[in-house]
Amino acid sequence: MPSKVYFLNDRANSLQESTPFKAVKVLRDAGLKTLFKKGDTVGIKLHMGEYGNSLNLRPQWIGSIVEEVKRLGGKPVVIDCNTIVFSDYGSRVVTKDHLRSVSRHGFNEETLGCPIWICDGEYGFDDVEVKVPHGVYLKHSFMGKKLLELDAVIVVSHFKGHPMGVYGGALKNIGIGMGSKRGKLTTHYLNHPDYGINKLGLNQEAATQLAQMPHPNPLDRLISGCPFDAYEWKDEQLQFYRDKCVNCGACxxxxxxxxxxxxxPEITATWAPTIADAASAYINAIGKEKFIYVSYAMDITPWCDCINFHDKPLIPNMGVFASKDLVAVDMACIEMSEEKSGMADSQATEFGFAEPGSERFTNVSSMAKVSQWSQINAAVYNGLGSSDYVLVESEPADEEDFWFPPYRPDNVLGKVLREELRSGDYDPGDYAFEFPKQSLADLHTKPPGKVEEISILDEEEYDEEH
Ligand code: SF4
Structure with missing residues (x-):
């Protein structure tokens, strides 16, 4: 029997149709209530966004799910793991920075209403090796150890494109997001004994050109940024001491x-399917029946939230999907995105993939033009779920379920705050003119606007001329 994926679109005309409450409703429909018992620790897995990105999931989209877990008697905790080093100023490489950077995005204990656990320890090394039961590329990977303390997991994903995974959804949220540093390196094949960083060719010509640039240039940063001193500029050449390199990924x-x-080239083809392999290992270690998935298909940008910027979304917002089957939930997001036309002035139109039915993530998002079906096919091979699904259109819940607490129909604001509301002065005095000073015709007429468009490089000259 095909899996069921519950869906509410992104249109809204009332409180219960607001995006965060739609997520709660589709989760209810997908069976959240039976996922855990009272008193269970319920992990809410999300990616809170690299510093600089601003289209990651919103804290209020998570807060509603935290409230729902509490309402059902669970103990919610927001969970993630640290990242590998992928720039000279990555913001989530160690727990201290990770918590600082996501707090800038509005995610902290106070805003969420529950603790945040970074599950692979202070530096990302507190992990466990876990077997991939039926992998395409991987035999094992490494996950954050603290993840094993969870009784249930709600995987909350932001669906969008991804440069390495081709698209990012529920599979990637687990396959990359639950991996420790070693796990993430494994999933990206960067520590592979034959294809890893240690075995890559060195371009001396490029290094020599960079050496001529003003300091600190990218070569200086490369040399000083290797924690294991594997690079040195010596005899007018870049030396790469491969025996010192441990494939940490920092360079x-x-x-x-x-x-x-x-x-x-052997590396790029592995990126998408290894995500599914690793996800399978992590899910198997925790228990497949302990997972439920909800995906916000909003702000569908070409690249991932692990990038420190975002481009314009490729397609319009779609809505919120939920399922007990993670393959089905990702498949539903991809298929609906294929039905949409590309956004004007986005990369979809720029690269000629605006028409419905074009493989937009394959052709626009993927760095190496890997197929967007690669992750899905590997996940099915791993036995993670089914790409056959039925899309069930949910109905919004009752409005009163989402009233701002503590107000309820039997405890309305005017009653709760009676004394406070009676305590102030409501008299505004004589504040309005009897007749407006501008006619409605004047107010409704477009005023003069842009006179000219200039570059900031020409600004001085423009000012002198005017
Ligand atoms: S050990 Fe140095 S050379 Fe090797 S991957 Fe890490 S930063 Fe790069």
Whole structure:
């Protein structure tokens, strides 16, 4: 029997149709109530966004789910793991920075109403090795150890494109997001014995050109940024001491984008399916029956929230999906996104993939033009779920379920705050003119606007001329 995916679209005309409450409703429909018992610790897995990105999930989209878990008697905790080093100023590489950066995005204990656990320890090394039962590429991976303390997991994902995974949804939220540093390196194949960073070719010409640039140039940063001193500028050449390199990943993106290291083509094809392999290992370790998935298909940007910026969304917002089957929930998001036209002035139109039915994530999001079906097919092979699904259109819940607490129909605001509301002065005095000073015709007429468009580089000249 096909899996069921519950859905509410992004239109709204009332409180219960507000985005965070739609997520609660589709989760209810998908069976949240039976996922855990009273007193259970319920992990809410999310990606809170790299510093600089501003289209990650919103705290209020999570707060509603925290409230629902509490209403059902569970003990909610927001969970994530640290990242590998993928820039010279990554914001979530160690727990201290991670909590600081996500607090800038509005995620902290006070705003969420529950604690945040970064589950792989202070530096991302507190992990456990877990087997991939039926992997395409991987035999095992590594997950944050504290994840094993959870009684149930609600995987809350932001559906969008991804440069390495091709698209990012529920599978990626687990396959990358529950991995420790070692797990994430494994999933990206960066520590592979044959294809890993240690084995990549060195471009001396690019290094020599960078060495001529003003300091600190990208070469200086590469050398000083290796925690294991594997690089040195010596005899007018970049030395790479491969015996010192432990494939920690810290130099990968810097060296790649500077053209110093050349990536092997064998690596790129693995990125999407290894996400499914790793997800399978982590889910198996916790227990498949303990998971439920909800995906916000909103702000569907070309790249992931782990990037420190975002481009314009490729397609319009779609809505909120939930299921007990993570393959089905991702498949439903991809298929609906395929039905949409690309947004004007987005990369979808820029690269010629605005028409419905074009494989937009394959052609626009993927760095290596890997198929958007690769993650899904690997997940089905792993036995994680089914790409066959029935899309069930949910109905919004009752409005009173989502009144701002503590107000209830039997305890309305005017009653609760009676004394406070009686305590102030409501007399506004004589504050309005008897007749308006501008006619309605004047108020409704478009005033003059842009006179000219200039570059800031021409600003001085423009000011002198005017
Ligand atoms: S060269 Fe250094 S920074 Fe790069 S992967 Fe190896 S140990 Fe890490």
């Amino acid at each position: 990968f993106s810097g060296a790649l984008f500077a053209g110093i290291l050349a990536m092997k």
